[in-house]
Amino acid sequence: MALFLAFVVLILSIIVHEIAHGYAADSLGDPTARLAGRLTLNPLPHIDLMGSLLLPGLLIFTGSPIMFGWAKPVPYNPYNLKARRWGETLVAVAGSATNLFLAIIFGLVVRFAPLIGLDQAAVTLAATIAFINLFLGLFNLIPFPPLDGFTVLRSVLPWNLSEGFARFEQYIRTLGIASLLVFLLVFSYLFVGPFFSLVVWLFGLLTGSSI
Numbered sequence: 001m002a003l004f005l006a007f008v009v010l011i012l013s014i015i016v017h018e019i020a021h022g023y024a025a026d027s028l029g030d031p032t033a034r035l036a037g038r039l040t041l042n043p044l045p046h047i048d049l050m051g052s053l054l055l056p057g058l059l060i061f062t063g064s065p066i067m068f069g070w071a072k073p074v075p076y077n078p079y080n081l082k083a084r085r086w087g088e089t090l091v092a093v094a095g096s097a098t099n100l101f102l103a104i105i106f107g108l109v110v111r112f113a114p115l116i117g118l119d120q121a122a123v124t125l126a127a128t129i130a131f132i133n134l135f136l137g138l139f140n141l142i143p144f145p146p147l148d149g150f151t152v153l154r155s156v157l158p159w160n161l162s163e164g165f166a167r168f169e170q171y172i173r174t175l176g177i178a179s180l181l182v183f184l185l186v187f188s189y190l191f192v193g194p195f196f197s198l199v200v201w202l203f204g205l206l207t208g209s210s211i
Contacts, residue, residue, distance in 0.1 A: 007057055010056045017095040019038070022074040030078075048070060051072075052069055065196045066188055088151060089155045096149075100134065103131075103133040106129040107126075127209070138202075153165065
C-alpha cells in the first residue's frame, strides 16, 4: 500500500510540475499551453507512458533511492514571453518552485500534525507528498539537460556562453531518452548518496521527523 501511495503521489507531483511551467508561461504572455489544453489537473493530457508510468513505477517498486519521471512536456514559445531576459528562467524554475512549495506546506502539516489532530494515515500521506516533492524539486534543479536547472543556467548566462550551452542542450536532446537514462545511471552510482542524504536532512528540518 505504501509503495502504491508513493507511486500515485510521484505521478501527480510530476504532472503538477509540468502544469506550473504552463501557468508561468501563460502569465508571462505565452498562451501556447493553455490553447493546447494543458493547464488542467486532469492527468490524461499529461501522461507519458514511459516517463509517467513505466519509469516511475520501476523506480518505486524496485526500491530505488531515485524518484523521478516526467509528463508530456508542456509546450511554450519563448518568443512570446514578455520578460525576454528572464522569461525562460521563470518558466523553467516554476516547476521546481511548485514542488518545493508543496514540500514545505505538507512538511509543516507533518510537523504540526499533533496540534491539529491528524491521524496516522493523514500524516503518512502528508509526509509522502512532502518527501517526493522535495526530491523532485531539488533533482530538477540539477544543471543537466533536459532538467530545469540547465535551462535556468543557460538563460542567465551571457549571450556568448548561453549559445554554447544551447548547442550542447540540442545535442543531448537529439540522443533522446538514452541521454537521460545514462545520466540517471551515472547519478545513481556517483551522486545519489549525498543527494539523498541532503533530501533526508531537509525533510527532517521541515517535518521534525526522520524517514
